[in-house]
Amino acid sequence: MQQNTGHSFNRRVRILIEVPNQPDETALVEELLTAQGWPVRKATAEERAPIAFPRTGMVVDVRLRGARRGARRAAVRRVESLASRAKAPLWVRQSVLLEYPRERRTLYRVRLRHPDQGTLAARRLLRFVRQIDGSHDQGALSLAGPPDRARALSELGASRLGGRPFDAGREELTGPPDPPDDDAAPPAAWLDPETPGGLWSLALTVVTYVLGVLVCLAAGGLVLALDTPWRWLGLLPVAAAAVAGAVFVGGPPLRRPKPLPLLGSASFCALLVYIGHMLLGELGETGGSIVLRAVITPPAVLMALAVGYGVHWALVPSWFSRHASWLVPALLAPLLLLLPWFGRLLYTVYLTIGFGIPVESVPVTTYSMMYAALKPMAVAAGCALFFVGVAGWARHLYWGRIPGESSPTFLLPLSALQYIVTALLFGVLSAGYAWGDAVGAVRAGQAPPGYYGLRGVLMCVKPKEPDIPVYNGPLVTDRPVVTFGASGERVWL
Secondary structure (H helix, E strand, O other): OOOOOOOOOOEEEEEEEEEEEEEHHHHHHHHHHHHHOOEEOOOOOOOOOOOOOEEEEEEEEEEEEOOOHHHHHHHHHHHHHHHHHHHHOOEEEEEEEEEOOOOOEEEEEEEEOOOOOOOOOHHHHHHHHHHHHOOOOOEEEEEEEOOOOHHHHHHHHHHHOOOOOOOOEEEEEEEOOOOEEEEEEEOOOOOOOHHHHHHHHHHHHHHHHHHHHHHHHHHHHHHHHHHHHHHHHHHHHHHHHHHHHHHHOOOOOOOOOOOOHHHHHHHHHHHHHHHHHHHHHHHOOOOOOOHHHHHHHHHHHHHHHHHHHHHHHOOOOOOHHHOHHHHHHHHHHHHHHHHHHHHHHHHHHHHHHOOOOOHHHOOOHHHHHHHHHHHHHHHHHHHHHHHHHHHHHHOOOOOOOOOOOOOOOOHHHHHHHHHHHHHHHHHHHHHHHHHHHHHHHHOOOOOOOOOOOOOOOOEEOOOOOOOOOOOOOOOOOOOEEEEEEOOOOEEEO
C-alpha cells in the first residue's frame, strides 16, 4: 500500500538509519517507510561505514512541504515518530537537507528575422501578425554559465532537434550581450538570496514594493478624506510608484521602462488606489479620525496578506485543492437557498422580535434578504479564513502535529460549526443593534436609519372613521409612530 505523493513536496531530507541486520526487520522497516511515499534503499559501503555489525544502514528520502527552516528536524521527527508508533527497530544516524546550488544560465531565443522586402506598412503588418499568432518564436536555447553567443550559435547549428537546423538566413538569435572582458569578475546576481549583494537588492526590492503598495492605499484614502483641490497632489507619489515598479520589473541594468510594463504597473497602482479609497470609506462608517484610519489600514493590509499566504499554504496541496473542481460548485449551489432564509431570519429578529411586526406584513424583496445575509456570512467567512491561515502557517513552519501528516478529520466539521455559529451570532447581534438604533432615533423624533432596504417612516395617525378596527389598541394619536409600510388593508404601527 504505497502512498502516491505526487508533486506535493518541495523539501527533500536524506536520512541514514540503522536497523538490525536481519531480513525480517529490514523488510518491516522498508515496508513502513515505503508506505509513506518515501524511497528507501540500502546504504552504500561508504554510507554505512560508521555502522557496525550487527546493524546495517538504509537510506530514506523523506519528502516534505514547507519552509526550509526546520525541514530537517521535522523529517527526523516524523521518522522517529513512525518508528515509535510501529515499535519498529530503527534509529536515525545522520540527516541532511538536500539542496542543489543554483546554476547561472543564459537564455537565447530563436526568432524569425524582420522582413526586409515590401512596403513599410506591409512589413509592419507581417511583424504584427507574427506577434499575434506566435510564429515569430521559433525556439530557445538555455546555456549554463555567462552569455556566450558563439557557443550558442555553434550548438544550434549542430542541433537537429525538431528535424531542421538553425537557419541564419531567416532566423536570428536574441539574448543578452557577451561580457566585454572575460577576465573580469562576473557581476553579482540580481535578487539572488545566496549572495550578500543579491540579498541586499532583494530586501530593498521587497521593501520598495511594500512601501509602494501602502503609498497607493494611503493616496486612495487621502482623496476620499480631504475636501480640497490639493488632495489630487496625493496622486503624484502614485505616479512615481508606477514608474518605479515598471523600472524594477525590467531588472538590471536600470533603464527607461517600456510602454507595456509601464501600463501594467500604472493599472496595478490605480487598482490599489481604488482599494484604498473603498477601504477607508468602509472604515469611515465605524467612526474615528482620518489619522486613526490611516494608521490602522497598513497593518490591516499586511495582516490580510499574511492570512492569505496562510490560507494558500493550508489548502495547496490538500484534499480540498484536489477536489475543488466539484467541491466548490457543490458548496455554492445551496448558497442561493441559504441566503434568503438567513436574511428572512434577520428581518424576523429586527421586525417581529424588535417591533412586533410580522415579516409577512412588510414588503421585502428576496434580493434585500440576500443582501442582509451577505455581511454576517462574509464576517464569518473572514473569521474562518483567519483560523485556516493560522493552520496554514503552522503547516508551513512544521508546528504542532507530526509534520507532513494530514489534518485531523474532525477539523472540517468543527470549522463548519464555527462558521455557522459566527454567522448566526453576528447576524442576530447586528439586527439587535440596528433595532436599538432605530428605537433611539424614533424616541428622539427622527426617522430610523435604514436596514438593508427597509426604511421606517415617522407619521402621525388620525382615524377618519370611528369604526376602523384597531388591533392591540388603543391607537396612539398624541405622538408620531413608526411604520414600515402597509400589507393589504392593514398598516402596522
